[in-house]
Amino acid sequence: MTKSLNREQIIKILLVNDIKPSLQRISVMQYLDSHRTHPSVDEIYNALSPDMPTLSKTTVYNVLKLLVSKSLIQQLTIDDKKVLFDINTEKHAHFICKRCGKVLDLAMPKNENETYGTQSFMLDGNYIEETQIYYKGICNECLKKINN
Amino acid sequence: MTKSLNREQIIKILLVNDIKPSLQRISVMQYLDSHRTHPSVDEIYNALSPDMPTLSKTTVYNVLKLLVSKSLIQQLTIDDKKVLFDINTEKHAHFICKRCGKVLDLAMPKNENETYGTQSFMLDGNYIEETQIYYKGICNECLKKINN
DNA sequence: TTTAGAATTGTAATCATTACAAAGTTGTAA
């Protein structure tokens, strides 16, 4: 379990990555750090909006794109409706429940060549920058509901 | 390399799966079988449309959803812009080039538990129906272009 | 030949995402 980051730590992370620590950028980082449920743009925007009345959804898009480009967060395409974001850069796989839409972290399957996650490597002449493992099915909780 | 299917074989596959072999369904299957480039709904529609003037894009959506529900084809979410489809149900991973958008088949990484592809299994109490491995980076051909 | 159910079609609606230009903010050099 990763300890959650305080504001100062987030600012440091942004500065180290040549990102000016604006209030909007800090807020998005902070939200992602404290809500590791793979939120969408809308979830982030709706959550921050009440305390930041002038926040624009475009800004959320802009900030997320910037953070992805600096590899501070990961963009997930596991959901065919919308893109999701994950601040957890440790090696892990993702599972999406086809019934409730929830996305869970799962352990990476054991593998001989340690080539998962953000590490870059060559494969058949192609330059691989990211590896994502997506499991799709029915989650624990939905299984219980179905059996009742 | 899988040999391409003829019309009769496609009809048989549909019938075995309790799908009435309409012209539209046969055509979509045939297109997917002979174009293993992971086409999108639009690509399929645009390709078939000239020879089937009354074809509706909604029908292409309907047919693809039906084929996915019968596990005759696989739906890929590797591209964050649109959903792609693959008739190849053998175990394999996918690579998308962030520059040109091309999606290639790659070999599955070697793994101890043979749990990839369409096989179902339980993981942490969740029922996994599909496993997809997505590589994202720059393809062979784009690398060459960049170096010139 | 009739008819009910299934399949197809076209249009309109929805929703995520992007484009873009205007307004606001910040840091720095004079």
Next chain:
DNA sequence: TTACAACTTTGTAATGATTACAATTCTAAA
């Protein structure tokens, strides 16, 4: 401190994929 340029944020409009839905067409069995 001031002025300016670069950067950031914002709001609106446009785009594009996907879905909803009702009308039409097709099919197969009685």
